[in-house]
Amino acid sequence: QSALTQPASVSGSPGQSITISCTGTSSDVGGYNYVSWYQQHPDKAPNLLIYEVSNRPSGVSNRFSGSKSGNTASLTISGLQAEDETYYYCSSYTSSTSWVFGGGTKVTVL
Amino acid sequence: QVQLVESGGGVVQTGGSLRLSCVVSGFSISNYNIHWVRQAPGKGLEWVAFVEDNGRDKQYADSVKGRFAISRDNSKNTLYLQMNSLRVEDTAVYYCAKDRSESYCIDYWGQGTLVTVSS
Numbered sequence: 001q002s003a004l005t006q007p008a009s010v011s012g013s014p015g016q017s018i019t020i021s022c023t024g025t026s027s028d029v030g031g032y033n034y035v036s037w038y039q040q041h042p043d044k045a046p047n048l049l050i051y052e053v054s055n056r057p058s059g060v061s062n063r064f065s066g067s068k069s070g071n072t073a074s075l076t077i078s079g080l081q082a083e084d085e086t087y088y089y090c091s092s093y094t095s096s097t098s099w100v101f102g103g104g105t106k107v108t109v110l
Numbered sequence: 111q112v113q114l115v116e117s118g119g120g121v122v123q124t125g126g127s128l129r130l131s132c133v134v135s136g137f138s139i140s141n142y143n144i145h146w147v148r149q150a151p152g153k154g155l156e157w158v159a160f161v162e163d164n165g166r167d168k169q170y171a172d173s174v175k176g177r178f179a180i181s182r183d184n185s186k187n188t189l190y191l192q193m194n195s196l197r198v199e200d201t202a203v204y205y206c207a208k209d210r211s212e213s214y215c216i217d218y219w220g221q222g223t224l225v226t227v228s229s
Contacts, residue, residue, distance in 0.1 A: 045222060
C-alpha cells in the first residue's frame, strides 16, 4: 500500500492552466478507472472534485478536469484562480481491496 | 442533508485504546459503505479502514490491521472505530466518510476528530 506519487508543489499565474500528476502502479491507478481527486483547504475536510478518472460531481466547476494514461492520472485546473490555491490529493482503489492516496500537491497561484 | 459527526478523540498514551464514534444523518449506514481516513499533523491523507453497507466486509490498511476494528449500530446510525495498541504514529485527525456508491471514492466527509498518542 505505497502512496501514489504526486509532485509536492505546482504553481501558475491567474488564468493559466496547470496539471497535477498522480503516478501509481498496475495494481491501482493503471488497473482500475477508480481514480478520484480531492481539494483540501487547511484545517478543513477534503472535498471531492473528480471521480472515476474524469467525472465531476454536481457543483464542481468545469475548470477542473481529470484524465489517465497507463499508471498515471492527471488533474488539470484551467483558468487558475486565487481560490484554487490549496492542497490537492489523488486516490485510487487497489487490487488489495483497499484505497491509497497520493502524498498531496500544494498549488500556488503566483 | 448528509452529515457525519465524529467524536471520541483525545490524548492517550502509547499502548492505550480509544474508540471513535461517527454519528450519521441524512442517509442510512445500512445502505452505504463507510471509510475512515486519517491525516497526521501537517501530512497527507491516509486511508485507514472500510466497511461495506452490509456490515460484513471490512478492510483495513496494513498499518492498522490487527489493532483497529470497525463496528456499527444500525439502530443509532452510528459507526465506531476501536483503536487498540496505539502508537505515536497513529496521531492524526480521523475522518469518517461516506463512499459514493459504485464509484469507489468518498463524496461526504465528517469534520474529523483529533487523536494524539503520547509517549
